[in-house]
Amino acid sequence: MIRSQPASYGWELNEFDPFFNYRATQYVVENGINSYFEWNDDLSWYPHGRDVSQTSQVMLHMTAATTYWIFGGGGSLYDFTILFPVIFGSLTAVVVFALVRVIGGTTAGLFASLLFSISLPIIIRGQIGWFKSEPLGLFFSVLAIYLLLSGIKSKNPKISIPKIISSGIFMILGLSAWGGDQFFIIPIGIFFLTLPFLRTDHKFLLWAIPLFTSSAVITSLGFERLGTNFVLGLGGLSLIIPTVFLVSCIVIQNKSNERSKNRNGLIFLAAILIIGPSFLIVNADSQFIPLPSHRYLNAINPFLITSDPLVDSVSEHATTTIGQSFLFHSILMIFAGLGIWMILKNSNKSKFIENDMVSFALIMGLIGVYVSSAFVRLEVFASISIIILSSIGLSVLIKELFSHTTEIKLSKNIFIKSSFLIGIIVLLTVPVVFPANGNVFSTSNNPPTILNGGSTYRISTTDWTDTLEWIKNNTEKDAVIATWWDYGYWIQTKAERASLADNSTLIDSIIKKIASAFLSSPDNGAKMLLEMESDYVVIFIVGQRLGIDNGDQPLYTLGGGGDESKKQWFMRIASEPLPKYLHSDGVSGTDYFWNETLLGKMTPFTPLGYVNLANNQQSQAYQPGFTGIYTKDIKFPEDGDGPLRLVYSSPSFDTEKGGQVIGVFVYEINKDYAPLN
Incomplete structure (x- = not known):
């Protein structure tokens, strides 16, 4: 039920990669396994294409297709893939029980299954719609370790x-x-x-x-x-x-x-x-x-640094902070430490756990915590490690207590047992309830990414789904879409159109060209996109319409996870100097950005002034600590004769006062524009 919370916002796949994984699974279902291994996906990385079996998670697609053939019952494959991570995540809780039971006994296994079921890092990477690698990968690997340890432990x-x-x-x-x-x-x-x-x-x-x-x-x-x-x-x-x-x-x-x-x-x-x-x-x-690639080497050596801004721009590659680790694991850190102490205390006695199993538990614990220090994404390994150690610690502590209380008077025995169990229940409840905005229930209660565009707003809109449907129905079938790589899978899967780049980030040079085009002059940028054989350009802007207007002009603030918030990464990837385009806050665009770049001109807003929200001071020019106030300004209208024409804007561009803007804007490249020829 925790994993299924995003479904309350809408029934969609969650995040970006699941859309490619769905399309790849669909290809297997419709064309067969042999065709899959010969498939060069011509919607990816146009005009190069993508060798799918060479560059993707084959077993994810094969397992999903096979289980759909067996259990799908003629239902929608899209619905099946939405449910897929919830089912395998739940099954993994059973396998975790089996694994830890082999290491530390049935009580430890039951604790482990419970803790796995409410582990925040695992839940947020295995929610409904999260048709990505982790849920199935964890299931297979935990099952493999269980079988290995069980096989080693068996004498038959x-x-x-x-x-x-x-x-x-x-x-x-x-x-x-x-x-x-x-x-x-x-x-x-x-x-x-x-x-x-x-x-x-x-x-x-x-x-x-x-x-x-x-x-x-x-x-x-x-x-x-x-x-x-x-x-x-x-x-x-x-x-x-x-x-x-x-x-x-x-x-x-x-x-x-x-x-x-x-x-x-x-x-x-x-x-x-x-x-x-x-x-x-x-x-x-x-x-x-x-x-292996840098991100895997970085996990082995957390002190390894990269000079590649494309790697740094991916949020899940961010280094884990102490605050994040405590949020993810909280009280389990204490139980894990207790587990290590109890294991070492009893290892020579072989009282509750065998020495080789002790060895594996400690090794898994240390390695899991170590590699997770590199990336937030790898916190799932710390979770598995801490769950194993915590469960063993709790199990051994309970057995120690219950084995010694027989010597205590009956009244004291009952009191000690009851107090201990109540204390355990209270401590295990803490991470489920606190903090109010950071517990497993509140953190996992977010809309599928396509419904809020990956913005910071916890809302559900049809802006992206409507835009993709419009592209599918109103552009040529062989049209090529230029956009930042984040949205490539959505365009290929939902709009059924080719994109220049996508979330696999296979060809860095193309991503750099797109960034350079966005930061070039409108004429040069449009020409660069045309040379890459694109027909349309899509950008995504997030903002908020204020509760007051300036006469008949709606007023807006911009920011919240769209291209307006990512443009500094465009500059780094394109090897452009940030001060040329951004003010000292690293977010607000300079006059050069707004007037001389293709991205500035494609953004259908223009700065009106700046306000210090703390004391309501106003300024025509940017000042540190001031927030930009913007008005609508379409620089490339549909009936214009510039290098681009705005042919579609998503519904929230016309939001009411006080509403959020999750704006998706589709521009057609004007091939009759003289400087492009």
């Missing part, structure tokens, strides 16, 4: 072998559904390094761990996007090297006497830990093994 080879093989397969299926799943491989690899020192059944390890690694490697070769890039890359080597170490270490230990076998194994491990990073440092220059 008839059970262990199918579980371990299935684990390797599901790990790769998860990686194909979501590239971020490779961060689950890191703790598994480190876990393998510890097993020779924690387990005495070395004969079992000698075939079980290589079986898992072989299963994963062989499965990866069946995926075009993974293949040798995975096997020879950091992901595959993170499994292969620890597996080779495990086998070699066991051989060394078996050839050593009882006193020195652990010492010799540790010396060998130290050598591996020294040689491995040294090899990676050398490889950074030689590129002997294929390295």
Whole structure:
């Protein structure tokens, strides 16, 4: 029910990527699996197209299409994909129970399932309509880890072998559904390094761990996007090297006497830990093994910085702050610390949890928190880690308390138990209720992105859906749309038209050209867009109509998540100096921006003056701390003879006083305009 809150605003896919994933799934359903692997999508990155199976989350599309064939019942595929993340997110809560039950027992598993169900980072990346990688990727990877640990823990080879093989397969299926799943491989690899020192059944390890690694490697070769890039890359080597170490270490230990076998194994491990990073440092220059993209390297090394403004402009790539971490995890941080203490306290006694499971829980906890410090998006890993540790801590604490209270008088026994349980309930309730505007219920209660354009307004409008429908019905079928890359998937899926760029950000140079065109003079900018074979230009402006007018002129403020708020990123990506276009606040446009750039001219507003909202002071010129006040001003009217013509504006452009503007504006490029020829 928490995951389904956005549906109260409207029944739509949520965010941007889900629209491409829906269209790719639709292609599988309508054309078959074989056609999908031969598909070059000509609506993407016009005129280059996109090799879909090479550049997208294949297992997400295949799983959705297969489950639709089985469970769709002839219903709408669009509706099915809207529900898809809710179903798999809920199923993952069951798998989390199974995983943590293997590590710390049934009580810990039940706590984990509860905490997973109300985890804010997981909920906001798995809401209804969020037909993206994370819900399915988490399901596959948590299932893979459960099968691996369960297989290792089982003493029956008839059970262990199918579980371990299935684990390797599901790990790769998860990686194909979501590239971020490779961060689950890191703790598994480190876990393998510890097993020779924690387990005495070395004969079992000698075939079980290589079986898992072989299963994963062989499965990866069946995926075009993974293949040798995975096997020879950091992901595959993170499994292969620890597996080779495990086998070699066991051989060394078996050839050593009882006193020195652990010492010799540790010396060998130290050598591996020294040689491995040294090899990676050398490889950074030689590129002997294929390295992942910067965002994945940044997660491994949070101190790594990028000079690419395109990467920095993506909000989910923002570095996690301490405040965000506390908001996401709050009281669970305390329970996780308690879990670590209780695990270490009881590890030598093997009272409640086995040593190899202790090792995995601690490794998963440390790695999850570490990698999540790089990006907000990766907070899901911190959530999984903290949930595991918190659940084990709560479970062990309860068992400790209940096992000792038998020695206390009955009245005290009941009082202690009741007080403890009430305290636990109160503490677990805190993150669900507080803060009022930042708990799991309020934070997840947002409209699907297409209904507010990704703006900061928690409202539902038809501006984008109406615009996309207009484009679909009123432009040529082979028309090409130029717009900022954020909206490319919407145009391809809802309007069924080709776009120059989209959210996959595959060809950086095209995005830079669009940014340069927007910041060029109106004539040069329109000519650049025409040279890229585009027919129309779409921009998105967010603002607020004030409650008072200036005579018969409506007054507006601008800002809230549209192109007016992103223009500084256009400038950075186009390598343009910001002071040329923006005042000192980094938001308000200069006279040059408004009068000399294509974007300034396409924005159907013009500055009237500036106001200090704190004391109502007014100024004709910009002053620090003042807010711009704007009036409507269409510079390229439909009947004009300029380089562009405004052929459509969305409904909220004519909003009533005090209303929000979620304005989408479609311009036709005037190919008869003399300077363009």
